[in-house]
Amino acid sequence: MTAPDVDGDLAIIDVAVIGGGIAGLVAAWELARAGRRPVVLEASPVLGGCVGEHDVAGITLDSGAESFAAARPAVLDLARDLGLEDRIVAPAALGSWAWVDGRAVPLPTAGLLGVPVNALDPGVRRALGPWASARAALDRLLPAGYGAGAAGESLSFGALVRARMGDRVVSTLVEPVVGGVHSADPDDLDVDVVAPGLRAALAETGSLGAAVARLRAPLGPAGAAVRGLEGGVHLLIDTLRERLRELGVPILTGSAISDLKLVPADWSGAPEANPWRLTTRTPPAAVARGAAAVQHLRATAVVIAVPAPEAAALLISALGAPVEALLEAPDTTDVVLTTLILDEPLLDAAPRGTGILVARRSTDVTAKALTHATAKWPWLAAAAGPGRHVLRLSYGRGGDERPLPEAVARDPDALRRLAIADAATLLGVALDPASVTGFARVAWSSALPRPGTGHAKRVAALRTEVAAHPGLAVCGAWIAGNGLAAVVADARRTAASL
Ligand SMILES: Cc1cc2nc3c(=O)[nH]c(=O)nc-3n(C[C@H](O)[C@H](O)[C@H](O)COP(=O)(O)OP(=O)(O)OC[C@H]3O[C@@H](n4cnc5c(N)ncnc54)[C@H](O)[C@@H]3O)c2cc1C
Incomplete structure (x- = not known):
């Protein structure tokens, strides 16, 4: 591993990637492959964030995402x-189930976050009862715009499904699934964040069931909506760490970034080569072990890949009032x-x-x-x-x-x-x-x-503000949407933008 250039307690680096969860590691890997020289700065002693592993009774298991x-x-x-x-x-x-009112109900095999493709499917009828299933099937007869909100208007996932398919679909099928995946109520989540493309597919196909079918099309009629890795999803982290090592990317664990500042251009207006100043907060235990002499870093570019509260603090510290007004972290x-x-x-x-x-x-x-x-x-x-x-x-x-x-x-x-x-x-x-x-x-x-209604719009405005500062990028679940698929895609795009 190549150490960063160190001058006293100041290190000069190319790209500082703050956060060694999957977002930060993917961004660092893409940057290194494109010829940049990133350094990964991770607060905890281990990499991976929510993609963790642990040993239970001699079996190695995923401890977060699986x-x-x-x-x-x-x-x-x-x-x-x-x-x-x-x-x-x-x-x-084998299919999965929902626990509703003290009984186990099989969930539709072909659905999206509990929304069925076909409300009259025998399994869906058994779960909902005949009346609620008939109400849900009305979705096919309603005008495409019904319940979908005006163009550009923010809408909750729960409101859309309720309008198209009725209350019972939400309370029996959608609420348990959304609670399991997002730990939140469907009424509190922005449809454009948790089901990107769903509103557009509804406008084109004319019904919610058909829109769900379209989004699921890559999986085949009843294909599983998820995949895993033999050995556990944490292999992504182990392998990314290996690839970063092969490319000589320094990975500094136990390095929490406590402050980020943008150094203003000098009196001549000449741009700073390394305008980003970072301060690390080394945990006392690590200091006691003689770790981390470097307390300050200067970087040409910065990728912020930490969870919402930490990202908000760093952005406000670096950019001040303009970003604070936009920043309603979920x-x-x-x-x-x-x-x-x-x-x-x-x-x-x-x-x-x-x-x-x-x-x-x-x-x-x-x-x-x-x-x-x-x-x-x-x-x-x-x-x-x-x-x-x-x-x-x-x-x-x-x-x-x-x-x-x-x-x-x-x-x-x-x-x-x-x-x-x-x-x-x-x-x-x-x-x-x-x-x-x-x-x-x-x-x-x-x-x-929990990306509440309006989150997609706020994120778009925040991204525009961040893009106005060359060399600054933000990624991670709080801005991309929860879940590895959203986070990885966004991290790759973020790295490419630098
Ligand atoms: C229990 C659980 C189960 C899940 N299951 C699934 C699943 O099965 N499928 C799925 O797709 N998604 C799942 N998710 C969601 C998914 O894991 C996350 O969306 C994704 O891993 C988030 O990655 P991230 O890199 O954005 O954030 P994180 O994983 O939170 O990583 C952020 C990193 O930044 C570090 N950090 C924080 N502050 C600082 C600082 N100041 N300086 C430096 N570093 C800092 C943290 O230590 C952390 O390592 C699950 C999440 C949890 C919690």
Whole structure:
């Protein structure tokens, strides 16, 4: 690894990439491949951000993201470019379920965030009941513009689906899925951020069902909407780290950037060669270990690839009032992910397919989603061995003050008991606590941005302001939209813009 040029406590570098999550690493890789000399500055001791890994009872598992959208090509292309093509896998075709009003309802196989392609499909009729299913089918008869908002007007995902297909589609099918993916209510999310292209497809095809079918077309009629990697999605991070090393890109972990300033041009108006001044805040523990003599950096260009609160602070510090007025960073949600490893042959039948998403109004279950990881990913079942199962339960929804009840948050044993009880209810199987051979808890803070209505417009205005400062770029989930497909595509575009 080549160290940056250091002069006293000042380092002069070409491009500072702030944040070593997938957005920052992809941007750094693209920049290095295009001949720039990026340096990755990551606050924590490990790379990857929300794409993490951990070891539970001897099995290496994803600790955050575990799949990616297949309808958009970004992550598939990245995996191929990184040489991981042979590892791309589809989940088992077992379908998934929603937990609504104390019962498990199968979700439509061909849908988008719970919105069905065909409201009269027998599975959808069973889930909704005949009246609600007939109401949803009205979507095909309504004028294309009905419920779609005026051109340029911001609209929530929930409002669009409710207008076209009725309340019950939202409360039974959409709300659990959107809650599972975005930890937020459909009414609080900007349709153009969570389902880009949906409004345009509706205008062209004339109905929401047909628009969903068009967006899903690359997957085939009932193809799975996601893909994973054999070995786990965190292989993207391991491989990116390797590729960056091969290209000699310095990766400085334990380097939180606490301040960013734009140095004004001198009296002659001559442009500064390295106009961006960064200050690192080295954690005391790292200083005690003798780390990071460098406290200040000057860079020709900067890519900000950190979560919403940190990005807002850096942008305001660098650009001041003009950007502050535009910057309404999205609310974020804290999430707690629990993993259970069980020796329980009763789960071999995969009673809820690949998993189950819980409607917000449920009072009998605290978790918002359960993924039966060994049922979903055959490679993982093989790695775990016969009769051994991996369940992931996530806690925390947008609008909740905290992801877990106070008493459970304080006591890991209480969380373990809660996760086992929730899993038993959701899977409809009596689970013996003695069958649990592994348990892990990972807390993600400010991890999931909730792009409220109007977010797409605000982001466009912010991007215009940022573009007015050559050498500055912003990427990451809070600006691109949540999820690896959106984040990776945006990071690649961002790097190209520099
Ligand atoms: C539990 C969980 C499960 C998920 N599951 C999926 C899934 O299955 N599929 C999917 O597509 N998406 C999933 N997501 C969402 C997806 O993981 C994220 O959208 C994506 O990883 C965000 O990447 P990012 O690089 O923008 O941000 P992050 O991953 O948050 O990375 C930002 C990085 O910046 C660093 N940083 C912060 N402040 C500073 C600073 N001041 N200086 C330097 N560095 C700093 C952080 O330490 C972090 O490493 C999941 C998210 C979570 C939390």
